[in-house]
Amino acid sequence: MAKLMAAPLSALVDEPVHIQVTGLAPFQVVCLQASLKDEKENMFVSKAYYKASETGQVDLERDPSLGGDYMGVHPMGLFWSLKPEKLLSRLAKKDVNIPYQVHIELSEPHFPIKGIVVSPPMDSLTLERWYVAPGVTRIPVKEGRLRGALFLPPGEGPFPGIIDLFGSTGGLIEFRASLLASHGFAALALAYWGYDDLPSYLDKVDLEYFEEGAEFLLRHPKVLGPGVGVVSVCRGAEIGLSMAINLKQIKATVLINGPNFVTSDPHVYHGQVNHPVPCNIEYVITNAFGFAEFYRAYEETADKDSKYCFPIEKAQGHFLFVVGEDDKNLNSKVHAHQATAQLIRSGKKNWTLLSYPGAGHLIEPPYAPLCSASRIPYVIPSIYWGGEAVQHAAAQEHSWKEIQKFLREHLLPDVSSQL
Structure with a gap:
């Protein structure tokens, strides 16, 4: 069974996250999508496509994105490639005491076409991205x-x-x-x-x-x-x-x-x-x-x-x-x-x-x-x-x-x- 992992699950926004997938079929192609809502309810979304290794694993620190919002080896690409669904929205934190919740989904590759039912995600998780360290x-x-x-x-x-x-x-x-x-x-x-x-x-x-x-x-x-x-x-x-x-x-x-x-x-x-x-x-x-x-x-x-x-x-x-x-x-x-x-x-x-x-x-x-x-x-x-x-x-x-x-x-x- 496919498993999506990220560490750390809670960190400062300027700290890197290590994202991995295990349990895939050899050389299986998957889509990773990140999303978050800002304090104005604006949605920011990114996605990238990866091919699993012969042992059914994807490691964003090692493996290149084949397409999507960026290409190549970029361990934090899902974060810096986030794009607003509402044009001209800037992601700028207002209340720094509340973290962003970044939702990551692992799914089969798909292209959004009206009327086509997309299969549910294979796995997902949520990351906390903080602007204040403990004790600040x-x-x-x-x-x-x-x-x-x-x-x-x-x-x-x-x-x-x-x-x-x-x-x-x-x-x-x-x-x-x-x-x-x-x-x-x-x-x-x-x-x-x-x-x-x-x-x-x-x-x-x-x-x-x-x-x-x-x-x-x-x-x-x-x-x-x-x-x-x-x-x-x-x-x-x-x-x-x-x-x-x-x-x-x-x-x-x-x-x-x-x-x-x-x-x-x-x-x-x-x-x-x-x-x-x-x-x-x-x-x-x-x-x-x-x-x-x-x-x-x-x-x-x-x-x-x-x-x-x-x-x-x-x-x-x-x-x-x-x-x-x-x-x-x-x-x-x-x-x-x-x-x-x-x-x-x-x-x-x-x-x-x-x-x-x-x-x-x-x-x-x-x-x-x-x-x-x-x-x-x-x-x-x-x-x-x-x-x-x-x-x-x-x-x-x-x-x-x-x-x-x-x-x-x-x-x-x-x-x-x-x-």
Whole structure:
């Protein structure tokens, strides 16, 4: 009798799962299908076809998928190839204290044709995919102007502190901060618009607000000083770079597909104003799917001596640039090369660049499915983020390890003793 197995059955979402099948006929072809529902009841589904060995076994760590949503040997392909049944849905966890339930089915190969009755699955199981490790604590933050959620690892600490920033979707996004806490960081998911009593839209970026966030972290008895790190993406990375230049508390900054200039709303710090770059709206592309590609909208910044670029050489901390070379929202490869060139010209060696061919804009923790297009507030039409599924998945897996390594290296006093 065919038996579907997976280990571990319950794990963090960034941990791999080993999936195997036994009890098949020699060289039998089977279909493996994964499905989950998000908190909005949107269904995400993937499938792949495998041929059993001569002993009737399938092992996803060894055997290639013959077809379906991916081909080749990809042990976690069923997870990162999940696709929404409702177009433009992005899999983004809201309540990190509740795991995703991923249902895996083993069945005979079939093609969905109306009126054809499909035989029931040969076997199935359900996996729990968590965003918080056991013992991680979530503390709502509503102190002064600050709004967010602080995630603390189990134990007394002190732990390296991180401010986690997302971009133009607004609100409070916690899934990356909760995972960072699960790996030993005190992580503050910091909202800055579109949440609670914060502004419903941005008309300026007040860097003093983010400085308050850094000071809040450093006051906490479980946070290790003397500085903190920033993990940021897109518009958040624009702010993260500005923070690194202006705030002495920032010692290590991860910039995922961000610009090296102000895009739309002025940055203000103690009366100093950094104005946005002109946006060349005529260069915005509407692609064959009807989605907007913004990556050419700031071509005035492409000159290496552009007056619009942040003075990154003034920053005292270290930088990790994470670039998806197929980013269709920002020309992040050009922006990162501009920024590192400025550092080189200033004799600085305080940076690392990770550049991934085929990766899109939304580089997230490992095994998250590629979101190539979605809606964001106030933007019509929907935005095309880019990315090819296999390359994007590889970029997520590699960069997540490098991000944690970078943060430990620059926020822990003796990283060798922590490894």
